[in-house]
Amino acid sequence: MFLKQLFLGIVGLCAGGVIAAGVFAFIVTIGVVIRLIAKTHTAKHIRLVEDFIVAGGTLGNIANLYGISIPGGFPVMLLFGLGSGIFVGCLIMSLAETLNSLPVLSRRIRLAAGIQYVILAMAVGKGIGAFLFFFTGKYT
Template identity: 30%
Template sequence: MNEAALYNLAVSGLQQAIGAFIGLAGGIAVGGSFVAVFVVLDVLPRLAQLTGSYRLVQWFEYAMVLGTLTFTTLDFWYVQFKLGQWLPPIIGLLDGIFIGLVAAALTEVLNVLPILAKRLGMSTVLTYLLIAMVLGKICGSLFDWFVYRG
């Protein structure tokens, strides 16, 4: 190998190592934040209390950890399932129900938006803050569906 090829190989390897480090650091930060929110705010016990199934709270925790590990692994390996036409809407409905319950539990445990607006001095524009969050979520979803996965 000549000198230019070795240089390109070294730069490519360095770029891959930096990318892997950033990805791993980001994953640890997001995962740690996810766990911290659920543990510190007692979201799962509150979710169990809302649904009247407090005796199953440990199963909720197991399901969350197992689901996170399973689907992260499947995402890394680009596994795709052929589920037919009727199963994905059912899975989506169940996901939506879970997310709605978690949002309800978070809302009851912590009044996030009013506290955020007060701390940032944005109490007078709280409505605009909510609209901006909703529009940002919609734009992000549309970008993901049509551009990123397109």
């Protein structure tokens, strides 16, 4: 029984490591890290930024897995939410640029000017949807 549990634990740990590596490779491949470093002009600290991204993902997973609460209350959660939102927004925009979906969208709806308003509307809609989901617990 102990060997079975040990084997399942090792397999689960390895599978989680492979999935996490795939997610981080995807983030790096679509250029989120490079774009963030270019926008913040911190090219000399690229290793530090990458280390913090990996540490944040790892610590976030550990906190989620073991139910660890983050000390500091509302201000810390506000900063965490802001940072997470910025990162997810950068991830989504990098993916959209990689797939060239915005130029296709603008050609299909014949939008000559004002693409920034379409992007803003998508971001606001995503924010309102997340707010409704997390504060009411309902999808609609």
